[in-house]
Amino acid sequence: MSTTTLTRPDAAAARASGGRTSVGLGAAVRWEARKLRAQLRTKALLVGALLAPVAVVVVVSAQSRPPKDTLFGRFATDNGYAMALLVLGFASQWILPLVTAVVAGDIFASEDQHGTWKTVLTRSVSRSRLFWAKVLVAVVFGLVALVLLAGATIAASLVVVGQSPLTGLSGQTIAPHAALGLVAASWATAAPPLVAISCLAILFSVWSRNAAVGIAGPVVAAMVMQLVGSLGGIEAVRPYLLTTPFEAWHGLLAEPRFTGPLVDGVLTSAVWSVAALAAAYVILRRRDITGG
Amino acid sequence: MTTTTRAESDGDAVDVVGVTKRYGPLVAVDDVSVRVAPGEVYGILGPNGAGKTTLLRMLFGLIRPDSGTIHVFGRTWAHDGVRTLDHVAGFIESPKFYPYLTGRQNLEGLGLLDGTWDGRALGDRIDEALDVVDLVGREDDRVGGYSYGMRQRLGVAASLLRNPRLLVLDEPANGLDPAGIRDMRALVKRLASNGLTVLLSSHHMDEVEEICDNVTIMSRGSVAFHGTISDLRAMAPDPGHLLRTGDDAQAAAIGHDRHRDVAVEPAPGGGLMVTGPQHELSSFVADLVRAEVPLLAFTPTRTPLEELFFMLTDARSEEVA
Ligand SMILES: Nc1ncnc2c1ncn2[C@@H]1O[C@H](COP(=O)(O)OP(=O)(O)OP(=O)(O)O)[C@@H](O)[C@H]1O
Ligand SMILES: [Mg+2]
Numbered sequence: 110m111s112t113t114t115l116t117r118p119d120a121a122a123a124r125a126s127g128g129r130t131s132v133g134l135g136a137a138v139r140w141e142a143r144k145l146r147a148q149l150r151t152k153a154l155l156v157g158a159l160l161a162p163v164a165v166v167v168v169v170s171a172q173s174r175p176p177k178d179t180l181f182g183r184f185a186t187d188n189g190y191a192m193a194l195l196v197l198g199f200a201s202q203w204i205l206p207l208v209t210a211v212v213a214g215d216i217f218a219s220e221d222q223h224g225t226w227k228t229v230l231t232r233s234v235s236r237s238r239l240f241w242a243k244v245l246v247a248v249v250f251g252l253v254a255l256v257l258l259a260g261a262t263i264a265a266s267l268v269v270v271g272q273s274p275l276t277g278l279s280g281q282t283i284a285p286h287a288a289l290g291l292v293a294a295s296w297a298t299a300a301p302p303l304v305a306i307s308c309l310a311i312l313f314s315v316w317s318r319n320a321a322v323g324i325a326g327p328v329v330a331a332m333v334m335q336l337v338g339s340l341g342g343i344e345a346v347r348p349y350l351l352t353t354p355f356e357a358w359h360g361l362l363a364e365p366r367f368t369g370p371l372v373d374g375v376l377t378s379a380v381w382s383v384a385a386l387a388a389a390y391v392i393l394r395r396r397d398i399t400g401g
Numbered sequence: 402m403t404t405t406t407r408a409e410s411d412g413d414a415v416d417v418v419g420v421t422k423r424y425g426p427l428v429a430v431d432d433v434s435v436r437v438a439p440g441e442v443y444g445i446l447g448p449n450g451a452g453k454t455t456l457l458r459m460l461f462g463l464i465r466p467d468s469g470t471i472h473v474f475g476r477t478w479a480h481d482g483v484r485t486l487d488h489v490a491g492f493i494e495s496p497k498f499y500p501y502l503t504g505r506q507n508l509e510g511l512g513l514l515d516g517t518w519d520g521r522a523l524g525d526r527i528d529e530a531l532d533v534v535d536l537v538g539r540e541d542d543r544v545g546g547y548s549y550g551m552r553q554r555l556g557v558a559a560s561l562l563r564n565p566r567l568l569v570l571d572e573p574a575n576g577l578d579p580a581g582i583r584d585m586r587a588l589v590k591r592l593a594s595n596g597l598t599v600l601l602s603s604h605h606m607d608e609v610e611e612i613c614d615n616v617t618i619m620s621r622g623s624v625a626f627h628g629t630i631s632d633l634r635a636m637a638p639d640p641g642h643l644l645r646t647g648d649d650a651q652a653a654a655i656g657h658d659r660h661r662d663v664a665v666e667p668a669p670g671g672g673l674m675v676t677g678p679q680h681e682l683s684s685f686v687a688d689l690v691r692a693e694v695p696l697l698a699f700t701p702t703r704t705p706l707e708e709l710f711f712m713l714t715d716a717r718s719e720e721v722a
Contacts, residue, residue, distance in 0.1 A: 132516045140513045147502055224497035231461045231491070232514035232563070235483040397464035401497050 132234040137242030145212065145246060154211055158254045162262035163269075165199075166192055170270050180278075180359070190275040190288040192266035194295060194362070200258060201299055201355035206306045206331040207324075208258070209251035213310035214323025216243045217393070221318035224401025240393055244311060244386060251307045252300060259296035263289075279364040295358035298371055301378035302354040306331060308385035309351070315389040318400075354378050412475055414439045414567045414598040415460065420469030422455050429455040431622035432469070437600050437615075439566070442593045444613035445602040448714050451619040453602035457493055457571050460600075461486065473567070491569030491600075495576065496556025500545030504536060504555050507544055511559050530558035533588070550581045557588065568592065570601040574608060586612055606710045620714035637705035638712070642682065645672040647695030655692055660685045674702070 145151050169176070169185060170192065176182035180198050184191035220226045229239060275288040283291065306327050314323030334352040337343060347353055354374025360367040415437035422430040430452040437443040445453050458464045460471055462478045462485060471477060476485040498507040505527060512523040531537050534554040544552065553576065560568060573589070574582040589612050593599050603609050609616050610630055618626040626633065644665075646652045652673060656665035663677035663685050675682065689696060 132514055136513045136516065136518065140510045143506075143510060144499060144502070147499075147506070149501075223499060225499060227458075227461070227463055227493050228497050228511070228559070229514055230463060231486060231489075231493070232511055233483055233486065233516050234514045397458075399458070399464060401494070 132232070132238065134238055134242055134245075137234050137238050138245055141216070141242050141246040145216075145250065151212065151250070154208060155254065155257060158208060158257040159261045162196060162258055163265040165196055166262065166265040166269050169195070184276060185270070187270065187273070188275055189263075189266040189268075189270040189272050190283075190285070190292050192270045193263045193292045194358075196262045196266070197259075197292075197296055197299070197358070200262075201302075202335060203328055203332060205255065205258070205299055205303055205355075206328045208254045209247075209303055209307045210310040210324045210327045212250045213247035213307040214314045214325075214327065215320040216247045217311060217314040217389075218318055218320040218323045221400060222320060226398045227401045230398060236394055237390070240390055244308070247311060248304055248307050251303050255296070255299060255303055259293070259299075263292060263296070275362075277364055278359060278362045281364040283362075291361050295361055298358040298361070298374065299355060301375045302351055305351055305354075305378040305381040305385070308382040308389075312385040312389040312392075315392050348373055349377060349380075351377065351381050413437060413472070414441070414474060415443075415600060416470075416472040417456070417460070418470050418472075420456065420459060420466045420471060422452075422459060422464065422466050428622050430459070430466075433617075433619070433622070433624055434469075435617050437567075437598060439598050440593075440596055441615060442589070442599045442613045443601070444609035444616040445600070445619060446604070446606065446609050446616055446710065447602070447619035447625075448604065450621070451714070452622040453619060454494055454571055456619075457491075457569055457600075457602060460569060461489075461491075461493060463493065488566040489569060490560035490563035490565035490567075491571070492556045492560060492573075493571045495549070496552055496559065498544040498552065498555060498559075501543060503541050503543050504531070504547070504551075504558075505540040507555070508540075508559055508562060512562055515563055526562055526564075527558075530561045533561060534558045535584070549576050550578065553577060553581070553585075557585075565597070567598045567600065570599065572602055572604065574603070574605070582608075606707045607704065610706055618710065618713050625713040633706060633709065637709045639676050639678055640682075640705050641674060641676045641702040641708065643668055643672050643698065643700050643702055644675045645697040645699075646689065647697065649673055651692065652689055652694050655688050655694070656685060659688060672698075675699075 172186060175184070175186040176195070179185075179195055181191040181194040185195040186192075220229070230236065272285045272288075274285060275283040275291075277283050309327040309330060310323055313326030314320065317323060317326070331352060334350040338347055338350050338352050353370070354377055357370040357374040360370050413436050415435060417433060417435040420430055420433050421428065433452070433456060435443070435445070435456070445456065447453050455464070459466050460473065462483070465478075473485050474488050476487070478485050498504075499510075502510070508527045508530065509523065512527065517523045517526075527540075528537075531540050534557045536551065536554055536558060539547070539551065544555065547555065553573070557570075557573070560570075568589075570589070574585045577585060586608065589599055589601065593612070599612075601609075601613070610633075613630060615629055616626070616633060617624055626636075644652065649667075649672070653665050653667075656663050656673075656675070660677070660681055662681045663675060666674050668674040675685070677685070686696070686699060
């Protein structure tokens with residue numbers, strides 16, 4: 110690339126006249142992504158998302174007695190697809206919430222920890238731009254982690270355990286090529302509630318100004334919702350819990366297939382996300398930056 | 402582009418009118434007005450808790466005033482948002498950076514947030530800024546390992562990167578060693594002589610006296626004085642001196658008998674405290690010599706302006722304590 114293409118004449122003109130435009134979302138996103146890349150924790154998390162599933166698959170497949178009581182546990186030791194679904198059921202309890210919260214719960218609170226709100230907010234970026242840049246980066250990070258976890262789990266399951274036709278939830282037999290699509294789709298259904306968990310972590314992070322609360326808050330909230338969801342007689346509440354969408358994939362493996370819970374799950378996740386982000390946005394916009 | 406620049410340069414760099422900020426029952430800034438003309442070096446002086454930082458935070462839009470208006474080059478936060486800071490740079494309290502990034506990486510990021518997409522131009526500007534604050538050679542170390550003074554200097558570099566017309570510095574010399582203080586003052590003077598408008602806060606009268614044209618003295622949130630340094634000098638009390646002699650009783654008697662305009666009192670730590678107009682002091686000392694009172698020391702205590710500062714801000718009792 111030649112250096113002349115790097116020089117934007119409008120930018121040069123703006124500088125020469127001392128003028129300046131307020132910074133767009135792109136620059137703020139670039140900066141947030143760059144800070145994230147520079148942190149050891151981020152890299153460790155992504156490497157962990159790749160390696161941990163391999164270890165889990167190897168350990169579970171080495172068991173002489175399969176975990177029969179868990180969904181797809183019965184076939185997990187001799188069917189890779191069942192193994193990948195078993196790991197999904199397990200991961201969605203608190204691993205997925207935790208992995209997303211590690212970044213989303215920290216991305217706002219770390220500015221408080223380092224006292225850097227005043228550093229960035231006295232440049233040319235508005236609070237709302239910075240807010241949306243952080244939200245975008247945190248959500249994308251959560252999704253990247255999900256893709257890595259899913260990819261690593263499915264690959265490890267198929268390599269370690271092997272592929273054979275999968276027995277579905279209604280006892281139907283699913284051919285391997287169809288099973289692969291369904292397993293991948295099942296993992297993908299974790300994306301909407303995961304985004305909602307990220308937004309919840311962002312709210313905790315903005316509200317508490319403390320990374321520990323930002324990270325632990327949504328994980329604890331997810332665990333509480335899981336507990337509430339396991340109680341009897343709360344059918345009216347269950348569709349609104351953020352843990353219910355994590356189970357929506359069950360419908361994909363039944364015969365006939367049903368996708369009602371998937372649609373509900375997307376709606377529930379959207380409502381949680383919008384509510385959490387709106388609250389976080391208002392708190393950040395109104396806040397007096399007195400620290401740092 | 403040039404026409405807007407010209408229009409913006411008319412009027413004041415900073416125009417704060419009747420600004421008040423409360424924290425619960427405490428009025429941190431109470432109906433303060435400050436006006437800074439372009440090209441001026443303006444000092445806001447006050448003891449701890451006077452409200453200097455609170456005022457500057459409001460200027461930067463970090464906190465919102467409860468009432469009053471703040472215009473910066475004709476812009477307001479309510480109307481222009483972050484564009485209010487288009488020609489402004491500076492820092493509040495001690496500058497803060499990301500400790501896990503190097504000095505250069507921090508500056509690159511802040512350059513991004515200034516809207517500088519041109520990596521090469523930004524790199525050149527960073528080199529220039531690092532050179533001005535004398536951090537060349539340390540820019541690739543993580544800020545987490547910087548000393549306090551280095552962070553302070555990186556804060557100045559980060560401000561210069563914005564190529565501002567107004568530089569706002571909150572106690573820039575705070576925590577620096579004597580050489581650092583000297584360098585910081587020299588830098589501010591140099592930047593001001595190039596036409597930069599500077600608004601700085603300080604605890605130290607000598608700092609403000611040395612580099613500022615105009616000053617506002619704040620005390621407990623309110624304005625205690627407003628004017629030029631020469632106005633302030635005219636108001637200053639007579640200088641005080643600490644006198645040590647071989648015979649304090651005789652020295653005091655000479656003062657009482659022959660020099661009505663000179664006050665001679667026992668000083669708290671021993672010796673005599675002598676206050677009066679400069680020429681009276683000279684003739685008093687001459688009389689002591691003539692009377693063969695052994696003179697051991699005759700040293701100025703506070704400068705008159707410092708004395709005035711303490712009078713205006715009622716901080717004297719705290720200072721002695
Ligand atoms: N976040 C806050 N919450 C409550 N009170 C505050 C807050 N920030 C400042 N204050 C109070 O407002 C007053 C002014 O504080 P400020 O920091 O503006 O003073 P200052 O002149 O900058 O002092 P210093 O010289 O110590 O930096 C003080 O009484 C302080 O206690
Ligand atoms: Mg202060």
